[in-house]
Amino acid sequence: MSVLRPAALALALATALTAGGYAPIARAASAPAVDIPYETFTLPNGLRVVVHTDRKAPIVAVNVWYHVGSKDEPAGRTGFAHLFEHLMFNGSENAPGEFFTPFKAIGATNQNGTTNSDRTNYFENVPTTALDTALWMESDRMGHLLGAIDQKTLDEQRGVVQNEKRQGENQPYGQVWDVLGATMYPKGHPYHHSTIGSMNDLNAAALADVKTWFKTWYGPNNAVLVLAGDIDLATAKDKVAKFFGDIPAGPSMAQPKVDVAAHSADSRSEMTDQVPQSRIYRVWNVAEYGAPDLDRLQLLAQILGGAKSSRLDKRLVHQDKLVDNVSAGAYGSQLSSTFMITAAVKQGVEVAKVEAAIDEELKKLLAEGPTAEEVTRNRTAIEAGWIRGVERIGGFGGKADALAECAVFMGDPGCFRDSLKTLAEATPEALRTAGNAWLGAGKGSHTLVVNPGKRVALQEEPAATPTPFKTPKADTKYKTVASSVDRKGGVPMPASFPDLKFPQQQHATLSNGTKVVLAERHDIPVVQMSYEFRGGQAADPTAKPGMASFTMSLLDEGAGDLNALAFADRAQSLGANLGASAGLDSSSAYLSALKQNLEPSVTLFADMLRKPRFEQADIERVRGQWIAGIKQEKANPNGIIQRVLPGLVFGAGHPYAAPRTGSGTEASIAGLTRTDLQGWHAGALRPQDATLVVVGDTTLAEIVPVLEKNFGGWKASGNASAAAAIPQVAAQAKPRVFLIDQPGAVQANIVAAKTLPSSADPKTVQYDMANMIVGGDFTARLNMNLREDKHWSYGARSGAGGSLGQRLWSASAPVQIDKTGEAMAEIQRELADYASGKAPASKDEVEGMEKVLTLTLPGAYETASSVMSTIASNVLYSRPDDYVFQRTAEIEAMTPEQVNAAAKALDPAGLTWVVVGDLSKTEAPIRALNLGEVTIVDADGKPVAKK
Template identity: 85%
Template sequence: MSVFRPAALALALATALSAGAYAPQAQAANAPAVDIPYESFTLPNGLRVVVHTDRKAPIVAVNIWYHVGSKDEPAGRTGFAHLFEHLMFNGSENNPGEFFTPFKAVGATNQNGTTNSDRTNYFENVPTTALDMALWMESDRMGHLLGAIDQKTLDEQRGVVQNEKRQGENQPYGQVWDELGKIMYPAGHPYHHSTIGSMNDLNAASLDDVKTWFKTWYGPNNAVLVLAGDIDVATAKEKVAKYFGDIPATPTMAQPKVDVAAHTADSRSEMTDNVPQSRIYRVWNVAEYGAPDLDRLQLFAHILGGAKSSRLDKRLVHEDKLVDNISAGAYGSQLGSNFVITAAVKQGVDVAKVEAAIDEELEKLLKDGPTADELERTRTAVQAGWIRGVERIGGFGGKADALAECAVFMGDPGCFRESLKTLTDATPASVRASGETWLGAGKGSHTLVVNPGKRVAIAEEPAVTPTPFKTPKVDAQYKTTASAVDRKAGVPMPTSFPDLKFPQQQHATLSNGTKVVLAERHDIPVVQMSYEFRGGYAADPAGKPGVASFTMGLLDEGAGDLGPLAFADRVQSLGANLGASAGLDSNSAYLSALKQNLEPSVTLFADMLRKPRFEQADIDRVKGQWIAGIKQEKANPNALVQRVLPGLVFGTGNPYAAARTGSGTEAAIAGLTRADLQGYHDSALRPQDATLVVVGDTTLAEIVPVLEKHFGDWKAAGKSAASAAIPAAPAQAKPRVFLIDQPGAVQANIFAAQTLPSSGDAKTVQYDMANMIIGGDFTARLNMNLREDKHWSYGARSGAGGAVGQRLWMASAPVQIDKTGEATAEMRREIADYASGKAPAGAEEVDGMKKILTLSLPGAYETASAVMGTISGNVLYGRPDDYVFQRKAEIEAMTPEQVNAAAKALDPNGLTWLVVGDLSKTEAPIRALNLGEVTVLDADGKPVAKK
């Protein structure tokens, strides 16, 4: 469950380009027509239903949006909509207990709920045979919830939400959006307060408040249900009427009027936080969701600061070198939207100089508008983002989300088509005009600068008593229909499930020795590929930590005849995504190409791999950005742990002691030379030892000649670097405890770690199952204890990443800082009781986790990227093509005895504990536990001398 901040981040252009999420986007005239066809109907009780058929996988996305968010909260009850989202996951009258339980039993995927300023939604993908179960569950909490909510449930979820709030505020720059909401919208405006609300208001919420809120907002007439995937409208009509038709409507609540609250003058404020560099946030209030101006402002933002070669990037990153990164975006909301520029100021640079440069670039674009070339490149990139986005039926930003969003905010599930037309028809003049209307003279912005310093908590206003509220009468037009569903009989669980289907893999070998693996996927006109090389940051040469990641990250900073900006322009003009990165044991280069632009995209991909420029000016620029990124990692508690904990577990000198961020150290990165990068490239990227995984809209006969043309004569330029042996970590006879100070932190981040055998070990799947019991799922023991029972944490989990050598297993829990000692003790008890056999996994518990891991598989490979990731893992670990089937069979056959035997690999006496938090509040309770020797470390993992 999550809450978006800032409020109502409409699935915007920048998100679509980077992650393939939905946004109302343009289609180039010569692009393939990619639409979301749908049919819709409305029940007599007012429930609007939208159906989209997509038969590529035997799953149905169930997505329900309630038109209520934090904008609808009365004074004194901020955070109520989000609190209620959590309450609705705690069971209903006819299915008490965790809402997740039946879904876990059928292998649901992409299940969650979110709240923003304008709406609350719940979604899950279920096997087709489990659709009745999902509709029964969603309808039971819509029509039969109140009897399941008691004071205990309210107190529990209140605590969880408050820890979610602490978790957000505990991140670097984590208080920014609370502050900006108050500044950008006047008191009394629905957007003045944050979606997550205030601690005081959450504490003041009563059981009566909860029941009134539910009876007011959560009826069928205030909801939209989208069913997308393996379903048709006739089936939907029958099943939705059966489960939802007898639920009475609730009052018809008026929506607040559109109120952009545009500023008429610029303003400015500053705050301090425990961060390594200043960050500038400049915000305008702009046109509401659905307004054509907002679509054009998304284009304007992308041209200004939404691409690697945008105007702000070119000026402030490449030319003046004033910032480490900068971005611009337009984020849509129902009553009014935000246009935001964010800049990370280089250390030592005057913030005022950065602000002045931003002003100059903005004024130029407002005065002259974009060039025709800038607009066309952006249009192509947007079209590509749209095509990639419609591959997914459910989850965040899938097709079901797009249809629901349009239906809720515009009353038209196909509203995205109007946005497509607006953006397709956009001209340089119309984009400039929209910018001038909302960002020009007389339209004020606010600039908030966060500077390094002491974190100062934002003072909360005291809770006030809400104005008494009388529920309006229900509109007489809404009627119920009789239902034959016997809810006392319980949830209708399926008795059969779809079979796992995984694309057949085809094989070839290029002239350079590279093995090609192809999995065909023809549902969207996109071809993806990943060139997989052995190596990774575990193989970084001695004294050069980070060289693998740095070199791979620099490959797309210019290649062949194109410098970094020209290369980025070319990528954008093709609608391609490409890049390279290093993992623990491998390096990989990635391309996602539109089918229509496959040949030129592969040409660019080949240049990136074979002819990186490694210009000294680019190396120096990226070094500065990289080192700033390392400093940011040290300010973020989770990233900090990823840097420090591996070295504590594996020991100095072990290749796996490297920071799991792969970023190296400031000193090592500063010392890298062009010769280091070229040498690493020539020795590590060896095509004769590599595999190229291809997934998408192509055939072996079509793709191999293209690959042969561009890679067939590629030979490694350097000698192969000796493969670093991965020695076993030293055995640990007793627990060790390490503390890192994070002054002002409102949470403690608790980690416990040890090693497990390699991913190639014969018992790997058994270890994975043993982990599922303790912390591998929402319903696992650690989370049910620390979140659902104690409500000290927003979430506790455990897991081990894949590795050629020993795997690093970690259990983690961010907890409210006054519960540091108690939470650590609970984590140790859970692990010890499980590993020792005092609290073994039972047959029912093991069976539940088996279902989660196996029944979810038919829906797990909906996207080409999911297929590609699995095949790449098979390549790295030497697994056969049918490994997904072998693993499924092994899980299905596993016994509780095998699971409990594997659990003995978890050694409570061999744990390394690391706690990051305010030392003045964590050290004493941790020492009082007597877990083991306690050492205080700095952010580099070095012992801090005792004062």
């Protein structure tokens, strides 16, 4: 459940910005056409239904969009749409309790709800046999909600939403969005206030207001239902009429008129925050969602600053070295859209100099227009992003989302086709014209600069008294149809579930010794691969943490005959995504290639791995960005925890003691030499010890010759790096507490950690199940306590990452600052009662979590990337091809006795606690708990003398 800010882009463009950039090839083939075929019907009560059939997995995406968002809130009731999104997860009249509960029992995946300025949506993927369950639940909260909303529920979810607001504001630069909304749109404009609303208005929300809001906006005639996946039109018509047909229509609500509110003059403002570097936000109000000019502006933004070799990147990052990163994008909304340029200014650089350079590059682009080559290259990247995006039927940005967005805002589920057509026909002159129409002379922008300094709380206006509102009468042109559904009989549950299917794996070996594992997936014309190497961050020399990650990050900064910018251009022209990274115990390089450009993409991938240039200028540029990133981590409470916690748990010098971000320290990165990087590359990336996992639209007969041609002659030039010995760490004898000061924080980030046995331990699955009970799921004990019961937190969870050595297990929760001590006491109590057997896992809890872990699997392997990551994990831990099935069988056979025996490992007696928050508000209550010795440390984990 979340707020989206700003409104989501259309799928065709949202996924494109992940693509890398690159220089022209002799002939760049454009991406193949990939469509989302659909059929529609409308119930007599006005519910619009869109159906898309995709039989690749036995799951159906259920996606309900209500055409109501924060734009529809009256003065004095800001945040209502988002608050109501939360309320609709708290049960309905015929299904009291948590909305998630029955979905956990049927293996739902990708379940959530979001609110933005223009709409509220709810979605889940369910096994085909459980479609009735999902439709019953969604229809019950659409037609039978009001009786389930009482003052207790309102107070509970109000508290959760307020902690979500605090969590957002507590992040570095977290106040920006409230400021920009109020600045870009005048008072009274529907976009003037933020989607999450003000604390004052949330506090003023009354039960009667909530019920009026529901009666006004949540009728079937203000909603769109999309069913995508293992479904057909006839089945959809029958089931939707059965479950939704008897829900009466509500009023027919007029939508606000389009009001772009474009500025006529430039303006500028500054603010301070506890951040390590200045950040520039330059914003324009531009054409609304659905306008062809918005599509053109999105392509123009990609050319200006949306790709690795964009104009702003070339000028500000590579040439003038003024910023650590820069980006540009156009983000569509119903009444007005946002064109935004963001730049992180290098420390020591004058902000004005960066602003002037941005202005120069923009004016040049508007005056001359982009080149034909820039248009073709960036269009290919966007089209490739679209193809990758339509692999998923549901979830954020999946096919169901794209269809619903078009149906709600344009009345046409296929409006994405118009956007793709506009992009296909875009010329340099068309982009220049659109750019000048919205960003040129007379079209003002606002520049907001956030500088390092003290964070000043934003002042909220008092809650206004809303204008009395009388709910309009229901629209009489809509009718209901009789339904045979027995609501009082409870939620219908499936009698059976689809069998788990995992692609058959085929094997080969290249002449260089690399083992190839292929899983065929022919749903979209894309082939993905990941070259898996032994050794990762844990193999870094003690004095050089971050070396593995830093080296891997430089592989795509120029290779073979291509410098960094030319390499990025070539990747973009091919529609290929590629890069490399280091994990804790392994390192990998990945490629996602369009099928039609597979061979040249693999050639580029091979150059990246075999012939990285490691140019000194690129090393210095990336080094500067890297160190700036470390400083950003140290300004973010979660980043601080990831940096400090491992060293406190494992101890200095241990291979797992370095920051879990993999970024190392400022000193270690500053000291790395080109020789260090070349040595690590030669010793760690050894093809004879590696496995290449391939998943996608290819066959073994087709792909092996391509791989052999590009990698067969690759021989490692260096000596094998010694495998990192992972020494065992003794359990802490007693608890310890470490406090890190974050002055002005409105939340405290709490984490409690200890070690669990290796992922290779025979009882790993039992430990995972023990964790599920306490914090591994939304319905687990910690979250139900701190979020749903006490509403002190937006979410509490626990879990352990995988590792060859001992795993780092942690329980975490961001909580409102005045509940820090009480929240820690609750975490301590929950763990102690569970581990000691005072509150053991019940049979129902174990069976419930078994379903969460097993029934979700048919939907969990919908995408090629999910299959690839599972195979790669099996490779790392030397697991058999059928491990997914073995693990499933083990979970299904697990008993409460086994789970409770494993839960003893979570005994809080040896916990390491880390709390990041305002010390003036957290220290006293924490010390009063007497959980253990209290030490104040800095963002590097070093003790701080108390003032």
